[in-house]
Amino acid sequence: MRPMLASPSPRVPRGAQWVHEVKWDGMRALADVSVPAAGGPSRLRLATRTERDVTVAFPELAGLADTFEDMLLDGEVVLLRGGVPSFQALAERFHVTSARRASTLAARAPVTFMVFDLLRLYGVPLLDRTWEERRATLERLELAGPHWQVPPVFDDGELLLDATREQHLEGVVSKRRGSPYRPGVRSEDWLKLPHRTAVSVVVGGWMPEKGSPRLGAVHVGVPGPDGLVYLGRVGSGLAGKVGEALARELAPLTREASPFSGELPREDRVGATWVEPVLVADVEALAVTTQPRLRQPSWRGRRPDLEAGDVDPADVLEGLRRA
The missing domain is CATH 3.30.470.30 (DNA ligase/mRNA capping enzyme)
Incomplete structure (x- = not known):
């Protein structure tokens, strides 16, 4: 149940x-x-x-x-x-x-x-x-x-x-x-x-740290009819052991094509490694812009108790727009 x-x-x-x-x-x-x-x-x-x-x-x-x-x-x-x-x-x-x-x-x-x-x-x-x-x-x-x-x-x-x-x-x-x-x-x-704008999102890719192969940020979104709706990248909160553990989880999920609907900005595409959109995480953000994009997002933690299908786009966007 x-x-x-x-x-x-x-x-x-x-x-x-x-x-x-x-x-x-x-x-x-x-x-x-x-x-x-x-x-x-x-x-x-x-x-x-x-x-x-x-x-x-x-x-x-x-x-x-x-x-x-x-x-x-x-x-x-x-x-x-x-x-x-x-x-x-x-x-x-x-x-x-x-x-x-x-x-x-x-x-x-x-x-x-x-x-x-x-x-x-x-x-x-x-x-x-x-x-x-x-x-x-x-x-x-x-x-x-x-x-x-x-x-x-x-x-x-x-x-x-x-x-x-x-x-x-x-x-x-x-x-x-x-x-x-x-x-x-x-x-x-x-x-x-x-009180806080903590929302659950789906991870669709990652970017390395500048000048290093280590994970520096992840691309996140919410489910849409044609793939994930892109909400931007999250890097804050992923330093050290947190990022290392996440990188190990993402490694076997690598795929060639982006799981996001539409074409992402060049600065988000170049150097990105795409992954199957199955891992869910909680992030905090001040709000969401009209694009939509997360404003000043930070990583809270993985949500292994949730699946991608449990993420409600309306819930996420409404919660962030209220911020």
Whole structure:
């Protein structure tokens, strides 16, 4: 199952029909606790938005299987630094497939699972129940553990928006109290308003550093009907080990032709190495120009929990034009 998604909004909605939550800067995940067909104790399976199994990467969340025998939770995996989520620190955990390596990282910098929805309990699906009903049931479970919690919700969205800005949190998600849960749907019943213009883009090529064969910048875009729509190149944030790791990921994806629709400016074509448009990354930018091009973009990190088809061009461009 893929999670329900929020639509971008230019403002926090008002009215008693809306409730508001903190927008966490982490990795969206569904936590499925169930009893194996062969019997035995309940087990936990963690899956990303693209349904990739990442259970082994987060051993500190295994204890969720001991709380209830059967449930399906929706939430955000975050790594807190000084009480504030750090996406860059969390990115180190995305790729981990070794149980030993995951245990070492979990001991050094454990994650927290911020649970905000309950989709199944004891075999009973709750998708068609209202948000308000699901939330009431979730709160009765009293899920409070060493590495998981159910954050509070708020009636005053504008006050929460101000508070999250002051506390350097990502923003606010507003949800219609009477809305059902629609897996995989980007719904107007859920609205998001981030403070920062962080967006997901697809990598389509790279450029070397001046006078060096090392990766210096990447070409990025969003899916379009005839290929990627070019948004420019991103070099800030790719120095050192970050760029080296990305270069290793891109090396087997090399292709001859540009994956971008239309002809790119000469300064972006000359010296470029094109790659299959399959890797997704998060970048920050001040805005997007009319061309469109990212204005002063910087690299935040790879998004192995997303595929190119998960990048919504309208979402990206609308978010940047609001900046």
